Structure formats: C-alpha cells, structure tokens
Amino acid sequence: MEAIGLQSDRGAAVMLATMVEKALWVALMTRMPKVDKITHDGWFEGAHAPFQTFSAKIKLGRAFGIYGPRTEELLNTIREIRNAFAHALTPLGFDNPTIANACLGMVDRPPSEPVEGEDHPMRTRYHASCIWAFEKLMDDAKENGDQPILIKLP
Numbered sequence: 197m198e199a200i201g202l203q204s205d206r207g208a209a210v211m212l213a214t215m216v217e218k219a220l221w222v223a224l225m226t227r228m229p230k231v232d233k234i235t236h237d238g239w240f241e242g243a244h245a246p247f248q249t250f251s252a253k254i255k256l257g258r259a260f261g262i263y264g265p266r267t268e269e270l271l272n273t274i275r276e277i278r279n280a281f282a283h284a285l286t287p288l289g290f291d292n293p294t295i296a297n298a299c300l301g302m303v304d305r306p307p308s309e310p311v312e313g314e315d316h317p318m319r320t321r322y323h324a325s326c327i328w329a330f331e332k333l334m335d336d337a338k339e340n341g342d343q344p345i346l347i348k349l350p
Contacts, residue, residue, distance in 0.1 A: 212326035213278030219333035226341035
C-alpha cells in the first residue's frame with residue numbers, strides 16, 4: 197500500500213479503485229454459477245460483455261445481495277471519482293471542489309496504517325473508503341467461496 201501513497205492524486209485514485217473493482221469481481225465469482233470459459237468471457241470480457249464495466253459489476257453485486265444500498269452508493273462514488281481522474285484532460289487533485297464534495301460522503305476514518313505522501317484529508321478519506329470496501333468484499337468472497345482466493349494487487 198505504500199506505493200499508492202507515493203502516487204499522484206490521479207495515480208492513487210485509479211489504483212485504489214482498481215483494487216476495489218478486482219475485489220468486487222472476486223466476490224461476484226464466488227456467487228456466479230460455474231460455466232465454461234467461453235460463457236464466462238462473454239459475460240465479463242470485451243466491449244459487448246454485459247458485466248465488463250465497474251458500473252455493471254456494482255449493479256450485479258447488489259442484485260446478488262453482496263451489499264445493500266449504502267455500500268452500492270459508496271462503490272458508485274469510488275467509480276465516479278476514478279472516472280473523473282482517469283478522463284480529465286488537465287491535472288486534477290483531491291482539492292478539486294467536485295472531487296472533495298464526493299469524498300465528504302465517504303467513510304470518515306483514517307486508514308489502518310499511516311500512508312506516506314497523503315496529507316490531504318479528502319485523499320485520505322478516499323483511500324480509507326477504498327480499503328474498507330476492498331476488505332469487506334474480500335471478506336464476503338472468503339465466506340462464500342469454496343476455493344482459495346488469489347488476487348494480484350498493484
């Protein structure tokens with residue numbers, strides 16, 4: 197996690213959201229019916245796959261009962277902040293009023309360990325919220341999965 201603290205605001209926002217999306221995917225896989233690779237790839241891979249986007253995965257997680265409306269809202273906020281950073285043509289930071297306002301509704305607690313390079317309260321709030329969501333999704337996957345969970349993090 198130290199590597200995230202050393203990233204720019206844009207890099208940290210995208211990396212943290214990617215971790216959350218990966219954890220959501222793992223949680224979804226523990227609930228999905230077992231299907232062949234072609235069917236699985238048709239659902240999750242490629243431009244026309246119905247569950248390829250973070251947004252679609254968030255909706256599917258709610259439909260499967262992995263979380264309720266408050267967590268769905270948090271995941272959508274993480275996705276929106278990630279998208280704002282990823283698609284900005286100019287430098288963007290957590291001090292941007294739109295980003296800061298979105299962060300205000302997130303988990304208000306510091307990360308479990310101090311993160312080097314994070315001195316902006318909205319960045320810290322985003323970071324803590326992403327770690328919380330990641331941990332909850334991975335806990336759900338452990339509880340519902342029948343195989344060991346292997347996930348590669350940035």
